[in-house]
Amino acid sequence: MDPKFLYQEMILDHNKKPRNFGKLDDATHRAEGLNPLCGDHIWVALKVDAETIGAIAFEGHSCAICKASASMMTAAVKGKPIATAEALVEEFRQMVTVGMHATPSPALARLTAFAGIKDLPSRVKCAVLPWHTLDAALHQTANATTEGDADPAASGRH
Amino acid sequence: MNAPAVGPMTPSASTLDIARIRADFPILSAVTVNGKPLVYLDNGASAQMPRQVIDRLVRYHTHEHANIHRGVHYLSETATNAYETARKTVQRFLNAKEDREIIFTANVTDSINLVAHSYGGAFLSAGDEVVITHLEHHANIVPWQMLRDEKGVKLRVAPINDAGEVILEEYEKLFNARTKFVSITHVSNALGTINPVKAMIDIAHRHGVPIMIDGAQAVQHMTVDVQALECDFYAFTGHKLYGPTGIGVLYGKAALLEKMRPHRGGGDMILSVTFEKTTYNTIPFKFEAGTPQIAQAIQLAAAIDYVNAIGLTSIAQHEQALLSYATERINSLGGVRIYGEAKHKSAVISFYVGDVHPHDVGTLLNGEGVAVRTGHHCAQPVMQRFGIPATARASFAFYNTFEEVDALVTAISKVQKLFD
Numbered sequence: 262m263d264p265k266f267l268y269q270e271m272i273l274d275h276n277k278k279p280r281n282f283g284k285l286d287d288a289t290h291r292a293e294g295l296n297p298l299c300g301d302h303i304w305v306a307l308k309v310d311a312e313t314i315g316a317i318a319f320e321g322h323s324c325a326i327c328k329a330s331a332s333m334m335t336a337a338v339k340g341k342p343i344a345t346a347e348a349l350v351e352e353f354r355q356m357v358t359v360g361m362h363a364t365p366s367p368a369l370a371r372l373t374a375f376a377g378i379k380d381l382p383s384r385v386k387c388a389v390l391p392w393h394t395l396d397a398a399l400h401q402t403a404n405a406t407t408e409g410d411a412d413p414a415a416s417g418r419h
Numbered sequence: 420m421n422a423p424a425v426g427p428m429t430p431s432a433s434t435l436d437i438a439r440i441r442a443d444f445p446i447l448s449a450v451t452v453n454g455k456p457l458v459y460l461d462n463g464a465s466a467q468m469p470r471q472v473i474d475r476l477v478r479y480h481t482h483e484h485a486n487i488h489r490g491v492h493y494l495s496e497t498a499t500n501a502y503e504t505a506r507k508t509v510q511r512f513l514n515a516k517e518d519r520e521i522i523f524t525a526n527v528t529d530s531i532n533l534v535a536h537s538y539g540g541a542f543l544s545a546g547d548e549v550v551i552t553h554l555e556h557h558a559n560i561v562p563w564q565m566l567r568d569e570k571g572v573k574l575r576v577a578p579i580n581d582a583g584e585v586i587l588e589e590y591e592k593l594f595n596a597r598t599k600f601v602s603i604t605h606v607s608n609a610l611g612t613i614n615p616v617k618a619m620i621d622i623a624h625r626h627g628v629p630i631m632i633d634g635a636q637a638v639q640h641m642t643v644d645v646q647a648l649e650c651d652f653y654a655f656t657g658h659k660l661y662g663p664t665g666i667g668v669l670y671g672k673a674a675l676l677e678k679m680r681p682h683r684g685g686g687d688m689i690l691s692v693t694f695e696k697t698t699y700n701t702i703p704f705k706f707e708a709g710t711p712q713i714a715q716a717i718q719l720a721a722a723i724d725y726v727n728a729i730g731l732t733s734i735a736q737h738e739q740a741l742l743s744y745a746t747e748r749i750n751s752l753g754g755v756r757i758y759g760e761a762k763h764k765s766a767v768i769s770f771y772v773g774d775v776h777p778h779d780v781g782t783l784l785n786g787e788g789v790a791v792r793t794g795h796h797c798a799q800p801v802m803q804r805f806g807i808p809a810t811a812r813a814s815f816a817f818y819n820t821f822e823e824v825d826a827l828v829t830a831i832s833k834v835q836k837l838f839d
């Protein structure tokens with residue numbers, strides 16, 4: 262695949278001006294995500310109230326794909342019920358590992374910009390790391406990593 | 420191919436017939452990437468193989484294969500002969516005194532582990548110190564850390580300066596009465612620094628300490644003479660020398676190898692076995708338990724023959740010309756930081772484009788057909804030294820051309836524009 266299909270305006274823009282980037286002082290949920298192979302290292306923090314993600318922020322160092330994915334993810338789940346966010350996590354993972362569903366849910370919206378990454382296997386982890394980390398934060402499990410057993414995408418999903 | 424060189428030195432005419440050389444490497448023309456010609460600049464990770472070396476495998480399996488050292492039949496003798504001739508080829512390549520000082524291993528990692536285990540295991544004890552440098556590949560760090568955890572030896576690390584050179588005075592200061600072994604890289608895979616190994620070997624010996632050199636990034640670029648260097652061990656790996664994967668070499672001075680215990684037991688490494696007692700074979704066989712990589716050792720010898728036919732002097736000349744041309748052109752782009760500015764450098768350029776993450780650079784360069792390595796290059800301490808998670812690294816071989824440097828530079832400038 263020509264990577265230029267991936268590095269489009271929108272992704273470059275979110276990389277340059279990430280949304281919801283920074284700390285969240287009164288967070289109720291947090292998780293750290295690490296991609297040991299390429300060094301992407303992010304933190305996702307949430308403020309959950311009445312089963313709804315009232316606030317979300319991320320910080321850290323990462324490649325453009327990871328940063329844009331995190332930025333667009335935070336924009337997509339902010340203000341949404343946890344159940345909706347969880348469904349979106351699943352749909353995003355499916356899209357970048359298995360492929361896009363024939364009828365993607367409207368919630369996926371602009372995130373379909375990442376669909377092409379399926380053809381760049383070495384970069385899938387970059388796009389999916391924020392979503393693993395969000396998932397870990399929601400479940401307050403151990404931290405997310407894209408290596409080994411802790412990789413939710415590795416457990417029979419692809 | 421691309422924009423002509425602006426400003427910087429004109430590429431000096433090479434003494435090598437690069438077009439003819441490239442024709443020996445089928446993969447260079449067989450592969451296109453994203454519809455573009457392959458520009459292979461990841462030779463430091465693994466080099467490509469010329470037809471002569473590929474064909475050697477076919478010839479071996481068509482005419483010569485059997486197990487070695489154990490049959491009186493024709494094929495076993497043929498294979499044994501080819502395998503032992505390969506050992507002599509390696510001996511001459513390193514100018515070792517005797518062929519029994521050459522041990523075939525799986526790769527340089529295996530060679531280093533052999534020494535850590537067989538020498539370290541026998542002669543180092545708690546409190547003893549092993550000296551390495553800040554430039555090491557993980558392959559020359561982790562085996563010593565394992566020994567540290569197992570035996571309580573200490574690891575001492577010689578620091579590097581901002582150019583990526585080992586600070587010799589600091590290196591020498593590490594030596595004391597407890598220093599029992601030194602293991603250093605000849606050439607840094609992450610930065611290209613060529614260490615002053617002769618001086619470092621002499622310092623170790625002045626303190627009565629044996630020293631091993633990791634030559635994984637050296638033997639393909641320069642002539643190595645282990646007798647002139649006087650190093651105690653020297654290791655390298657086949658696949659970076661235009662040979663196959665699965666084969667490596669450990670050179671060791673006979674007197675040391677003889678004192679060391681074998682690291683693995685099995686067939687071929689024994690003289691006699693009863694249930695009460697086993698008598699180990701002589702060197703090098705003591706360290707080659709089980710059926711070795713016969714075909715790969717023979718292919719490695721073919722790769723050495725190929726390199727020798729071109730000549731390491733001409734190779735170094737061409738690669739150095741590529742290095743200066745690429746360095747000048749990349750610097751002239753502005754906004755690209757090169758890591759590793761040693762005075763003596765092999766043809767490796769580790770770089771960072773603005774604040775674009777190296778993985779994005781690698782993916783976009785690949786889109787232009789340009790293969791570079793991105794990441795920490797299995798040398799995380801080097802990255803930590805410079806406060807970066809990773810770099811993109813272009814590493815050149817003698818078959819690379821000035822036009823390929825141009826393609827690299829054009830691809831980098833496209834990245835700059837995209838992330839502008």
Ligand SMILES: Cc1ncc(COP(=O)(O)O)c(C=O)c1O
Nearest residue numbers: 526527528556558608635636656
């Ligand atoms: C300096 C150095 N040492 C050791 C190694 C490990 O080589 P191998 O994986 O063939 O054992 C490499 C290769 O990446 C290297 O560059």
